[in-house]
Amino acid sequence: MTSAVPAAPQRPVVAVLGAGIMGAAMARSLLRAGLEVRAWNRTQAKAAPLAADGATVTDTAAEAVRGAHVVLTALTDTTAVAAALTAASDGLHRGQVLLQTSTVGPDGAVELAQRAADLGLIHLDAPVVGTRQPAEQGALTVLLSGPEAARPVVEPVLDAIGQRTVWAGEEPGAASRLKLVVNAWVVNMVGGVAECLNLAEGLGVDPRTFLGLVKGGPLDSGYLQAKSAAVLDGDLTPSFALSTALKDTRLILDAAAQAGVRLDLAAASAARFERAEAAGHGEEDMIATYFAGRAPGRDGD
CATH class of the missing domain: 1.10.1040.10 (N-(1-d-carboxylethyl)-l-norvaline Dehydrogenase; domain 2)
Structure with missing residues (x-):
C-alpha cells in the first residue's frame, strides 16, 4: 500500500544518493537554491568535493536519508539504485518521497516502485533529459510520473535542478518510457x-x-x-x-x-x-x- 503523502515543506531537506557526473551537478544546483543537501556515494571520494559547496557528506547512505524529506537517486542502473536503498534502509521513514532520476527503463521503474512501496516510500519516476552542462546549470528537463499528490513536496527540488518538468502521468514507468x-x-x-x-x-x-x-x-x-x-x-x-x-x-x-x-x-x-x-x-x-x-x-x- 502506498504511504500517505506528507505536507509539503517550504524548504525540503534532500538526500542525494550518487555523486557521479549528474548526481554531483544536481546536488550543487540544490545547494545554490538554498536547500539543505546530504550527499552519499558508495565511493566516498566522489562525494567529498561537495562538502566545499555546502553539502553534508555522510559516511553511510542511512545517515544521508535520515530525516530528509526527499531522497534523490542518481545512479547507474536498477541494481545500483536498489543497492543504495538497501544501504539506506535503516535511515528511511514512511512517507519520504523517492525522486528516482536514474535511467532504468520501464521494467526497472516498476521494480523500483515496488521496492519503494515495500519500504514505505512514495516513488516518483523522474529520469532527466540533459548531460553535464545543463545539470551543472540547473537546466535539465525532468520527466515525471507517479502520485500527483507528491508533486508539491518535490517542486522546490524540481525547480532547482531543471528548467522544465514534463508530467507523464501517474502510472509507474510512464516517465521512463x-x-x-x-x-x-x-x-x-x-x-x-x-x-x-x-x-x-x-x-x-x-x-x-x-x-x-x-x-x-x-x-x-x-x-x-x-x-x-x-x-x-x-x-x-x-x-x-x-x-x-x-x-x-x-x-x-x-x-x-x-x-x-x-x-x-x-x-x-x-x-x-x-x-x-x-x-x-x-x-x-x-x-x-x-x-x-x-x-x-x-x-x-
Missing part, C-alpha cells in the same frame, strides 16, 4: 555524427569543410557542432559517458523487443558502443563511438 524515446533519438544522432566524421576521414575530406558547409542551415544542429568539436579538439571529457550510453541503448532495445518494434539504428549504435568500449573508450564521452568506425590500426591509442 518517454525517456527511452528521447534517448533513442540521442544515440542515433551521436552515431550519425561519428559516422560522418569517419567517412570524411576515410575519403580524405577535411571534416571542418563539411561542418562549415551545413553550419547555420537546415541540416545543422548544435549537437553536430559540439560533438564534432569534441572529436576534432581531442577533448573527450564525458558529458555523458559512452559506457552509460551503451547501457541506455540496451534498455531501448529490450523495451523495443517487448513492444514488437525493430530498431535497426539503435542496434547498430549498440554495436558501435560495444566496439569502442572494448577499445578502452568506455569512460570517455559517448562521441568516442567515433573510434568504432576507424580502420584497424588507426585508433591512435
